Amino acid sequence: MADENAAAEEEGEEGAEGGGGKKKLILFGAIGLVVLLAAGGAAYFFLFMGGEPEAPAGEPGQPVPEVQEPVVFYDLPEMTVNLSTDGRTTYLKVRIALEVKDEETVAQIEPFLPRILDAFQIYLRELRPADLEGSAGLFRLKEELLRRINLSVYPARVDGVLFKEILVQ
Numbered sequence: 073m074a075d076e077n078a079a080a081e082e083e084g085e086e087g088a089e090g091g092g093g094k095k096k097l098i099l100f101g102a103i104g105l106v107v108l109l110a111a112g113g114a115a116y117f118f119l120f121m122g123g124e125p126e127a128p129a130g131e132p133g134q135p136v137p138e139v140q141e142p143v144v145f146y147d148l149p150e151m152t153v154n155l156s157t158d159g160r161t162t163y164l165k166v167r168i169a170l171e172v173k174d175e176e177t178v179a180q181i182e183p184f185l186p187r188i189l190d191a192f193q194i195y196l197r198e199l200r201p202a203d204l205e206g207s208a209g210l211f212r213l214k215e216e217l218l219r220r221i222n223l224s225v226y227p228a229r230v231d232g233v234l235f236k237e238i239l240v241q
Contacts, residue, residue, distance in 0.1 A: 168192075171234060188221055
């Protein structure tokens with residue numbers, strides 16, 4: 073009886089070790105399958121989706137210049153605001169130009185200039201110097217100013233906010 077229990081325990085230990093080997097084999101097989109699928113997807117993308125666009129009509133081998141629509145730039149007055157800080161006074165000096173599609177849009181925007189400047193002043197005064205650090209900070213600032221100006225001048229539309237000068241002191 074004791075010999076049968078000992079034999080059963082030995083078989084259980086060997087079965088557990090064999091089960092671990094099967095688990096490793098399944099794990100490596102799954103990893104291999106994932107790698108194979110990723111490589112196949114990448115190959116498909118690069119071979120079939122990444123082709124060169126068709127060349128437009130014209131002389132072969134000559135680049136065709138892109139036609140840009142004319143735009144108009146409207147300069148806003150220079151603004152200087154103090155930023156939100158805890159203690160030390162920090163100022164932001166900014167000169168902004170607005171990009172619009174034509175002179176008619178400028179005529180639609182000019183009556184709303186006090187509203188635009190008010191929206192900018194309120195937003196800029198809430199900024200901290202850390203909000204303006206790096207290109208990501210300036211990009212967020214540009215997008216937020218564009219959003220605010222388009223809300224102020226609706227139904228007219230401003231296509232872009234361009235920084236002519238930005239100084240944090």
